[in-house]
Structure formats: C-alpha cells, structure tokens
C-alpha cells in the first residue's frame with residue numbers, strides 16, 4: 001500500500017510536470033464535407049455503444065440520451081453527461097466541428113480536455129463519414145432537459161489540464177485509418193479494449209497485452225481475455241455470443257457484457273463474423 005502510494009505520488013508529479021509542458025489541445029482536425037446518412041449513423045451509434053453510457057440508468061428508452069450513469073473508477077466517480085440535442089442541458093447548440101473535436105480528440109467546445117472515461121482514445125480512429133453520420137442521427141433523437149451531474153473526482157485528477165499530459169503519454173497522437181472491418185469495429189467503434197485490455201496505474205492501456213484481459217477497472221473481479229491466445233472459442237462461437245449472449249457451454253453472458261451484447265446483437269451477421277475473425281488474429 002505504502003509502495004503504491006509512493007508510486008502514485010511520483011506518477012502524479014510526472015503527470016503534472018508533463019501537463020504544464022504540454023496542455024494546450026491540438027488544433028481541430030475537422031471532418032471532410034459530405035452528405036450525412038442517418039441510416040449509417042444509427043448503425044454506427046449501435047456499433048460504438050453510445051447508448052450504453054449516455055441513456056439514463058434504468059430508463060426504458062435507450063434513445064433518450066439524458067446521461068446520469070455513474071462510472072466508479074480508481075480516480076473517483078464520473079457521470080455521463082446529457083448528449084441529447086437540448087440547447088441548454090445537452091449539445092443542441094454544438095456544430096459538427098465541436099462534435100468531432102469531442103469525439104476524436106477528447107476536447108470540449110471551450111477547449112477543455114475530457115476525462116478518458118469517455119472512450120475518445122478509441123473513437124479517435126473513427127472515419128469522417130461515421131462521425132458525420134452519428135451526429136446527423138443524434139439530431140433525430142428526442143431531447144432531454146436533465147441537468148448534468150458534477151463528477152466526484154479528487155484533486156489532482158480533477159484538474160482537466162493535467163489530462164493534456166495523460167493524452168501525451170497514453171493516446172497515440174494521430175488518427176489511424178483502419179482498413180480491416182473487424183479491427184475497425186473492435187478498435188475504433190466497439191471500444192472492446194476499454195474493458196478487455198489491462199491498464200497501467202495511470203489508466204493508460206498496456207498495449208503489449210491488447211485484448212488479453214485484466215482486472216475489472218470498474219469493480220471487483222477480472223475481465224476475461226478475448227484475443228486468440230486468451231480465448232479458445234471458434235469464430236462461430238464468438239459470433240454467436242455477440243448475437244445471443246450464449247457461450248459454447250450454454251452459459252449466458254453476465255456483468256457489463258450484457259449491455260455490450262445489446263449493441264453487438266444489432267449489428268449485421270457479417271460484422272459479427274468480422275469481429276470474430278479479427279479477434280482470432282490478435283495474439
């Protein structure tokens with residue numbers, strides 16, 4: 001425990017030092033102009049699991065994005081914000097450029113860094129077309145006047161500027177265009193690594209053990225690995241699980257995976273097969 005505290009203390013000092021060296025968010029990248037497709041936007045919205053975090057907890061209607069879901073992490077409790085199109089309580093007065101900057105760079109319209117509990121480290125690799133289409137789709141959803149809950153995070157993690165240092169250390173700087181469909185679904189949209197990849201003490205991914213499982217970041221227990229070395233299911237077994245939640249032993253998925261399967265079950269069978277094929281290629 002004492003050792004852990006010392007390490008944390010040291011880590012915090014490094015993070016703050018780096019944070020003050022580089023904290024200014026990079027210039028926005030923007031989105032190539034083009035006609036949005038609401039239909040594709042709805043599909044990307046499911047594949048990226050936006051409703052899993054932004055619908056009201058216990059709400060029957062997953063398309064009312066009023067926020068309020070708590071995320072209990074080692075740094076404190078974060079609450080998902082209202083991302084409905086309400087002009088005051090939601091993001092109704094944002095532009096597409098504001099949205100792109102939030103989703104792919106983790107920066108708010110007023111230039112603040114978001115906490116990485118919002119999985120922009122994954123979404124940074126979303127294609128322009130998909131960013132534009134999700135935005136167009138979100139504009140068709142109902143609004144909510146639910147005010148945001150303030151995060152309950154202690155100093156120094158509460159200092160948004162320090163996330164600039166975190167990003168520098170743990171977020172690869174450039175957007176990568178992922179050509180493989182399965183990899184795109186897993187690593188740019190589905191944010192499977194958010195749970196299935198172990199993290200270091202600062203909450204950065206240990207990229208050398210990609211998708212190989214690790215401690216549950218949100219509570220007790222472990223999250224199983226889903227790479228080929230960690231999970232010996234066939235591609236068909238994986239695709240079935242992502243569709244129905246049944247394991248090859250006829251168990252049903254539990255824990256946080258239940259919510260994930262609400263999303264993956266809406267994908268096309270071809271996309272679930274592509275995810276399974278990609279997982280088989282990851283060590």
Ligand code: HEC
Nearest residue numbers: 048049050053078079080081083102108114115117118119
């Ligand atoms: C794992 C949970 C999670 C998922 C999945 C998720 N978000 Fe979020 N999102 C958050 C949290 C938590 C924040 C608040 C971050 C902060 O305050 O620093 C946030 C913030 C945002 C914001 C900024 C809102 C504001 O008022 O500044 C937008 C926009 C957003 N998310 C859109 C999306 C979209 C679109 C998707 C799907 C592509 C998505 N989110 C998926 C948890 C999530």
Ligand code: HEC
Nearest residue numbers: 190191192194195223224226238252253254255256257260
């Ligand atoms: C919010 C956290 C979370 C996310 C995101 C997540 N998973 Fe999971 N996953 C879990 C948990 C927890 C389990 C264990 C479920 C259980 O014990 O029944 C699991 C189990 C699995 C299993 C079964 C492994 C086994 O040994 O039982 C597969 C396959 C899987 N996930 C694939 C995925 C894929 C593909 C994605 C991305 C589309 C994904 N998961 C995203 C938390 C998550």
